[in-house]
Amino acid sequence: MKKLNFALAIVTIMTGLMLTSCKPNTEKVQDAQENVDSTKTALTKAEDNLNQAKRAATTEEWQQFKEDTNAKIEENNAKIAELKLKIKNAGKDIDKAYQRNIDTIEQKNKDLKIKIDSYKNDVNSDWNSFKRELNHDVDELGKSLKDFTVDNKK
Incomplete structure (x- = not known):
């Protein structure tokens, strides 16, 4: 009986962990969109830095x-x-x-x-x-x- 309760507890914990660790597809899409946005921001900053380096003289x-x-x-x-x-x-x-x-x-x-x-x-x-x-x-x-x-x- 102790083994059965222990096994049942382990299975319940594992199932709970699996369900909470898996993200729904909408969250995955949002994360991907955030990554794209941050990459675009980084690209814009890099272009600005290039323009400053290539700047015209005062x-x-x-x-x-x-x-x-x-x-x-x-x-x-x-x-x-x-x-x-x-x-x-x-x-x-x-x-x-x-x-x-x-x-x-x-x-x-x-x-x-x-x-x-x-x-x-x-x-x-x-x-x-x-x-x-x-x-x-x-x-x-x-x-x-x-x-x-x-x-x-x-």
């Missing part, structure tokens, strides 16, 4: 960058004009290669000016990438101008 930041870069470009123009003046004052024929190099550097400087003037500071453009690339180009042009007068022939 007006002040853009103006400061533009002024600094234009100053460097004008400095390069002055160096180019100085090189052209040295060539004219040298009184001797300068290699055509030197003249072509000066012309190439001058064209690169003009291209940089066009590039900064045509940049659209909006959300669709990648400000950090543009800034890094333009700074690199301006620095390389400055190095070219410095190294132009160095004579590596020995």
Whole structure:
């Protein structure tokens, strides 16, 4: 009799646990819908973070960058004009290669000016990438101008 009561108690407890642990289909659908909603929310936040990372420069930041870069470009123009003046004052024929190099550097400087003037500071453009690339180009042009007068022939 004790075994029968014990077995009956165990079966009753197991049945009760099974019934309470099983969710009806409507609850399962609600849980799935909540998961979809939370995933959509997470996706929206991720897109917002991407847009912030890809943000346009603030007006002040853009103006400061533009002024600094234009100053460097004008400095390069002055160096180019100085090189052209040295060539004219040298009184001797300068290699055509030197003249072509000066012309190439001058064209690169003009291209940089066009590039900064045509940049659209909006959300669709990648400000950090543009800034890094333009700074690199301006620095390389400055190095070219410095190294132009160095004579590596020995």
